[in-house]
Amino acid sequence: MVNTPRSARQGGLLLGTVAVLGLLTACGSTDVHGNPPVTAPGTAAPARETTTSPASAPAASGTGTATRAPSKATASRGGAATTAPPGTAPAAPGTAATPAATGKRCHTGELRASVGRGDPGAGQENFPVVLTNTSARTCTLHGYPGAAFVAASGTQLGPDPHRAPGSPATVTLKPGQSAWAGLTFSNPGISEAKTATPAALLVTPPDEHDPLKAAWTGGPVPVSGNSSSVRLTVLSPGTGP
Numbered sequence: 001m002v003n004t005p006r007s008a009r010q011g012g013l014l015l016g017t018v019a020v021l022g023l024l025t026a027c028g029s030t031d032v033h034g035n036p037p038v039t040a041p042g043t044a045a046p047a048r049e050t051t052t053s054p055a056s057a058p059a060a061s062g063t064g065t066a067t068r069a070p071s072k073a074t075a076s077r078g079g080a081a082t083t084a085p086p087g088t089a090p091a092a093p094g095t096a097a098t099p100a101a102t103g104k105r106c107h108t109g110e111l112r113a114s115v116g117r118g119d120p121g122a123g124q125e126n127f128p129v130v131l132t133n134t135s136a137r138t139c140t141l142h143g144y145p146g147a148a149f150v151a152a153s154g155t156q157l158g159p160d161p162h163r164a165p166g167s168p169a170t171v172t173l174k175p176g177q178s179a180w181a182g183l184t185f186s187n188p189g190i191s192e193a194k195t196a197t198p199a200a201l202l203v204t205p206p207d208e209h210d211p212l213k214a215a216w217t218g219g220p221v222p223v224s225g226n227s228s229s230v231r232l233t234v235l236s237p238g239t240g241p
Contacts, residue, residue, distance in 0.1 A: 105142075106173060106205055110135035113203040113212035116180070116240045123190045127218055128180040128240035129203055129232070133173035141179050141235050143168040146204035146211070149196070149221055149230075157196045158223030158230070166234040180240050182233040188220055191227035195220035206235070 116128035129147060133139060144166075149157040161183065171179040188195045197220045202211040222228035 104138075104140050105207060106131070106133060106135075106139035108205055108208045108210040108212060110137075110139060111205055111212060113201075113214040115183075115201055115214050115216060115218065118218050119241070120187065123187050125185055125187055125218070127183045129183050129201070129214070130178050130180045130239050131173075131203065131205060131212075131235070132178040133175055136175055138172060138174045140170050140172050141206055142170045143206045144232055144234055145181050145206060146202075147183065147230075147232055148202045148211075149198035149216065149223075150200050150202055151196070152199040157198050158221065158228065161230040161232045164231040164233045168234050169236075171235050171237050177237075178239045179235045179237055181235045182241075183230065184233075185222055185230040186227040188222050191222065191225075193222035193225040193228040196223045197221070 110133060112132045112134050114130045114132070116130055119126045129145060131141060131145065144163050147161050151157055164182070164184070173179060183201075186193070198216045201214045201216045203214055204211040221230065
């Protein structure tokens, strides 16, 4: 058996160790057991180059239209943001919203019609036609009412009354208050006009289409012939002269 000098054996071990270290340095990724190298505490790991693929575009919806985020028109007032309702254009600076107008006219359903007691004089028959506010609000009447005599069957007797000359004025009616217009015609016994006795007088408030029915107890009225004209005056406050 040949004995190798100790110096020769140590030299061979040193060369082998140097070769293994060189191999590990060249690989730089694993140790002798195949594990990744350990980084000493406080030492930053070497940066790696990464390749980022461009962001992919959203797929087409197939409807031919693009979806957009809803826009909001906001106005800052007192530090708070106010969002306008959809489809509403913001008001111009310095302008105030106009409140909806409310009508003050008396409507047919808010009134009651009646005929007051006759007041004959100088061959004339005179009756007050009264409209009374039965509603809970204040309303107005302006001008002339409409009127027509009717039989019990509802058939009109004679032509509509004519309007007597006058100056229309607005009459304000609080709940329970009344306005009146004068209904006048020549006494048929004097004028010898053809007459009929109506069952009711239909009264239509100014600017309305639906009439009110008032019982007629004034006897015969002229419907045709000589001096058969019936006249109505403008409305005035109260229930008669």
